Amino acid sequence: MNAPRKAALVGNPNAGKSALFNALTGARQKIANYPGVTVERKAGRLVLGSGEEIELIDLPGSYSFDATSPDEEVTRALVHGEFQGESAPDVMVLVLDAANLEQHLVFAQEVIELGRPTVVALNMVDLAQRDGLTLDPDALSQALGVPVVPTVAVRRKGLAELTAAIASAEADAMADDMAHPRPHLTLPERRLAARNIAKAAILSQSTTRRLHAGLDRILLHPWLGPPILFALLFVIFQAVFAWATPFADGLEALAGLLAGLVNTAVPAGIFRDFLTEGVIAGVGGVVVFLPQIVILFAFILMMEATGYMARAAFIMDRMMASVGLSGRSFIPLLSSFACAIPGIMATRSIADPKDRLTTILIAPLMTCSARLPVYGVVIAAVIPNIKVWGAIGLQGLVLFALYVAGIVGAMVVALVLRRSVTAGRASGFIMELPRYQLPRLRDLAIGLWQRAWVFLRRAGTIIFAATVVLWVLLTFPQAEPGESQLDVSVAGKIATAMHVAFEPIGFNREMTLALVPAMAAREVAVASLATTYAVDTEDEAQTEQALREQIASRWSLPTALAFLAWFVFAPQCLSTIAVARRETNGWKWPVFMLAYLFALAYVFAGITFWAATALGL
Numbered sequence: 001m002n003a004p005r006k007a008a009l010v011g012n013p014n015a016g017k018s019a020l021f022n023a024l025t026g027a028r029q030k031i032a033n034y035p036g037v038t039v040e041r042k043a044g045r046l047v048l049g050s051g052e053e054i055e056l057i058d059l060p061g062s063y064s065f066d067a068t069s070p071d072e073e074v075t076r077a078l079v080h081g082e083f084q085g086e087s088a089p090d091v092m093v094l095v096l097d098a099a100n101l102e103q104h105l106v107f108a109q110e111v112i113e114l115g116r117p118t119v120v121a122l123n124m125v126d127l128a129q130r131d132g133l134t135l136d137p138d139a140l141s142q143a144l145g146v147p148v149v150p151t152v153a154v155r156r157k158g159l160a161e162l163t164a165a166i167a168s169a170e171a172d173a174m175a176d177d178m179a180h181p182r183p184h185l186t187l188p189e190r191r192l193a194a195r196n197i198a199k200a201a202i203l204s205q206s207t208t209r210r211l212h213a214g215l216d217r218i219l220l221h222p223w224l225g226p227p228i229l230f231a232l233l234f235v236i237f238q239a240v241f242a243w244a245t246p247f248a249d250g251l252e253a254l255a256g257l258l259a260g261l262v263n264t265a266v267p268a269g270i271f272r273d274f275l276t277e278g279v280i281a282g283v284g285g286v287v288v289f290l291p292q293i294v295i296l297f298a299f300i301l302m303m304e305a306t307g308y309m310a311r312a313a314f315i316m317d318r319m320m321a322s323v324g325l326s327g328r329s330f331i332p333l334l335s336s337f338a339c340a341i342p343g344i345m346a347t348r349s350i351a352d353p354k355d356r357l358t359t360i361l362i363a364p365l366m367t368c369s370a371r372l373p374v375y376g377v378v379i380a381a382v383i384p385n386i387k388v389w390g391a392i393g394l395q396g397l398v399l400f401a402l403y404v405a406g407i408v409g410a411m412v413v414a415l416v417l418r419r420s421v422t423a424g425r426a427s428g429f430i431m432e433l434p435r436y437q438l439p440r441l442r443d444l445a446i447g448l449w450q451r452a453w454v455f456l457r458r459a460g461t462i463i464f465a466a467t468v469v470l471w472v473l474l475t476f477p478q479a480e481p482g483e484s485q486l487d488v489s490v491a492g493k494i495a496t497a498m499h500v501a502f503e504p505i506g507f508n509r510e511m512t513l514a515l516v517p518a519m520a521a522r523e524v525a526v527a528s529l530a531t532t533y534a535v536d537t538e539d540e541a542q543t544e545q546a547l548r549e550q551i552a553s554r555w556s557l558p559t560a561l562a563f564l565a566w567f568v569f570a571p572q573c574l575s576t577i578a579v580a581r582r583e584t585n586g587w588k589w590p591v592f593m594l595a596y597l598f599a600l601a602y603v604f605a606g607i608t609f610w611a612a613t614a615l616g617l
């Protein structure tokens with residue numbers, strides 16, 4: 001007697017495989033509305049019409065046989081007959097979500113390519129109907145070359161038909177035990193075919209559905225999509241400067257007012273200096289960037305809520321693949337625009353260890369929000385607030401260029417790493433695209449409040465602490481009349497010693513000094529400069545002056561540009577190094593990261609300085 005024949009349920013996560021399995025076998029597997037519920041193989045008995053019993057296997061959902069995560073590997077191994085000596089299934093029951101047909105057809109083709117007897121369960125037709133989709137199972141069957149049975153697993157609809165189709169496929173398998181593999185398509189070819197097959201199978205759809213599909217046709221278009229994404233980002237950085245300016249000016253004026261108030265109300269002395277130079281100039285100099293941060297995150301949250309962000313990941317996938325990264329790195333890298341720490345933690349979703357390591361190593365190159373105050377103050381000080389080519393603000397343009405420099409830097413580094421220390425193959429990536437939605441104001445407001453609070457809390461804690469320490473080091477020992485306070489102070493001595501190394505790349509002494517406390521948090525560079533200049537001025541009216549004006553009068557343009565270039569690359573953040581150590585289980589990679597980032601920062605700041613000087617800027 002032969003072992004019982006075997007059928008396996010395969011398909012994308014959340015297609016309803018386990019729901020079908022339960023309905024067909026009477027089992028009680030866990031089902032839930034998110035991908036990745038089933039993570040191991042489960043078997044049950046299915047009684048065919050003839051009374052014959054076969055074994056039915058429920059498998060974890062999978063996007064591809066190029067398995068990347070451990071649960072997908074179970075599916076791949078079992079289907080290929082490599083699972084703990086178990087033979088490959090005789091019949092494949094491919095479960096597709098009718099409401100997400102196009103996405104599900106990508107993996108479907110890979111399954112059908114195997115050339116085994118296959119039956120498609122076109123599941124969730126109830127949801128498709130609710131969405132205003134009318135499907136043609138016969139057209140789908142024709143396009144795929146395998147039988148298609150519409151089902152609603154949770155209402156037990158189409159089960160008899162599905163069982164009959166499985167029985168007939170099983171009979172075919174009995175008659176001819178050989179697989180007849182079909183030509184192998186590449187991932188982009190499969191995506192294209194998926195779109196065409198879905199188009200052929202969809203008879204009609206409601207207007208919203210059509211609108212959304214139309215939106216996707218434009219936003220995900222291989223040529224239109226990237227420029228649209230690029231243009232959108234461009235507008236965002238214009239807005240960060242243009243819209244924030246009145247608010248930032250208001251906050252700056254407030255800080256000036258406050259300093260004036262303290263100057264009149266508090267008797268002259270160390271305590272007054274501490275308040276005006278350390279707290280108001282230093283910490284206040286950072287807080288004025290709150291409007292910029294809020295505007296940037298308003299855009300990011302909006303892109304996330306509408307469903308556009310997932311599309312951006314999709315668009316970026318190709319570009320990332322060309323440097324040896326997969327689209328899976330997109331979300332971790334995107335989070336790194338807020339802060340590299342959650343970004344590095346998000347790499348846990350990347351299954352391939354080398355993919356993951358590469359992503360960790362380049363995460364600090366994404367421009368985190370802590371750099372925004374540094375960029376903001378230097379740009380406002382040295383880049384004229386003018387329009388170029390008609391309507392484009394030059395300041396926003398420079399900010400955009402700095403973000404792009406970080407991204408391009410990351411891509412180049414990824415390319416080099418993937419050819420050397422983290423050499424390996426990039427894996428494919430498919431993501432389910434969420435439906436378009438209008439953002440809910442309440443969620444947006446909560447998200448913004450959280451970001452603003454994180455920023456203010458940093459200002460009140462780590463930035464405040466670092467600024468106080470720096471102020472003390474700048475203030476003592478006190479200079480005799482005629483001496484410069486900066487020259488005499490402990491901090492000044494440190495700065496002078498360090499300056500030897502940074503003079504060649506155009507840094508002045510105050511900038512060099514700012515690099516040290518900025519290791520605690522990048523924003524402290526701003527606080528540090530503000531405090532240094534406040535301490536360094538004799539005249540108390542000048543302590544009320546905004547840092548922007550101090551920089552404008554003291555720095556040359558090449559020096560300022562070199563400082564910006566430094567902050568694009570430099571690993572100015574100890575917490576990031578600490579997280580990288582934890583996530584890579586050792587010091588090797590964080591030390592590597594530190595070394596390569598400092599080297600890049602130094603070289604690029606130098607190139608920037610010398611190029612700008614040569615150009616006579």
Ligand SMILES: Nc1nc2c(ncn2[C@@H]2O[C@H](COP(=O)(O)OP(=O)(O)OP(=O)(O)O)[C@@H](O)[C@H]2O)c(=O)[nH]1
Binds near residue numbers: 035038039125
């Ligand atoms: N409306 C409707 N919901 C369904 C249907 N089939 C499954 N569902 C629901 O879809 C969700 C996913 O079903 P599962 O059976 O867990 O999906 P799965 O394919 O096993 O997913 P993974 O185990 O993650 O691969 C559950 O909430 C089910 O209740 C259907 O035909 N119609």
Ligand SMILES: [Mg+2]
Binds near residue numbers: 018031037059060061
């Ligand atoms: Mg399941």
